[in-house]
Amino acid sequence: MSMEFKEYPDREMLALSLADKLASQLAQQLRSGAEASLCVPGGTTPMPVFETLSGTDIDWDRVTVFLGDERWVDGDHKRSNSRLLRRHLLKDRAAGANYIDLYTGQPEPEDAVDELGKNLAAHLPITVALLGMGNDMHTASLFPGAEGLATAMSKDSPMLMPIRSEGAGEPRITLTRSVLNNAIHTHVLIMGPEKRQALEKALKLDPIEAPIRAFLDNATVHWAE
Numbered sequence: 478m479s480m481e482f483k484e485y486p487d488r489e490m491l492a493l494s495l496a497d498k499l500a501s502q503l504a505q506q507l508r509s510g511a512e513a514s515l516c517v518p519g520g521t522t523p524m525p526v527f528e529t530l531s532g533t534d535i536d537w538d539r540v541t542v543f544l545g546d547e548r549w550v551d552g553d554h555k556r557s558n559s560r561l562l563r564r565h566l567l568k569d570r571a572a573g574a575n576y577i578d579l580y581t582g583q584p585e586p587e588d589a590v591d592e593l594g595k596n597l598a599a600h601l602p603i604t605v606a607l608l609g610m611g612n613d614m615h616t617a618s619l620f621p622g623a624e625g626l627a628t629a630m631s632k633d634s635p636m637l638m639p640i641r642s643e644g645a646g647e648p649r650i651t652l653t654r655s656v657l658n659n660a661i662h663t664h665v666l667i668m669g670p671e672k673r674q675a676l677e678k679a680l681k682l683d684p685i686e687a688p689i690r691a692f693l694d695n696a697t698v699h700w701a702e
């Protein structure tokens with residue numbers, strides 16, 4: 478497969494159209510199977526998509542939602558990705574979704590990977606993976622130069638890994654390349670000219686320098702100015 482790039486006239490159109498696409502791919506899976514899973518990014522970009530998606534009429538009771546990565550902070554911390562999800566996605570119709578919180582409250586992310594891995598394993602492969610990207614070309618918490626990145630990007634990595642990187646701020650936990658790469662549908666959401674440039678740069682680099690590169694061949698990239 479090759480990357481598909483979709484450019485939208487504005488951010489609102491992007492959010493409406495992408496939320497519709499994600500919902501229809503989840504619904505399609507629910508027609509043929511007992512459940513579907515949705516992996517979403519943290520950060521600030523996806524909020525309008527979450528807002529629209531939370532109101533879509535699919536059988537959310539049969540959808541499991543989890544983040545591609547979480548920052549190791551309490552659920553009410555302003556940097557918590559779960560906090561963002563609770564406010565913008567896990568409400569309205571989507572309030573009925575089964576949410577797997579990657580932050581367990583244990584002292585370190587290392588303490589949580591085994592148990593979380595077992596919980597996640599029951600919901601794989603991911604039906605729909607929505608990925609974000611930073612200007613440094615990281616996705617999830619797969620940061621260029623992070624300690625442990627080579628393992629997280631290798632084929633035989635565990636499903637989840639703790640990540641520590643200067644660019645990350647706090648310690649984090651992230652799904653690894655092998656799990657994300659197995660998603661049935663992959664979408665990358667980016668906005669603004671800087672991220673478009675970063676994406677173009679990533680296309681010319683190796684995934685170890687530009688981790689988003691590992692997911693682009695099977696992805697639809699959604700962009701608006």
Ligand SMILES: O=C(O)[C@H](O)[C@@H](O)[C@H](O)[C@H](O)COP(=O)(O)O
Binds near residue numbers: 518523546610615
């Ligand atoms: O927790 C995180 O930071 C993420 O999940 C991360 O991978 C995010 O998607 C990008 O950093 C883009 O973030 P913005 O949308 O805030 O630019």
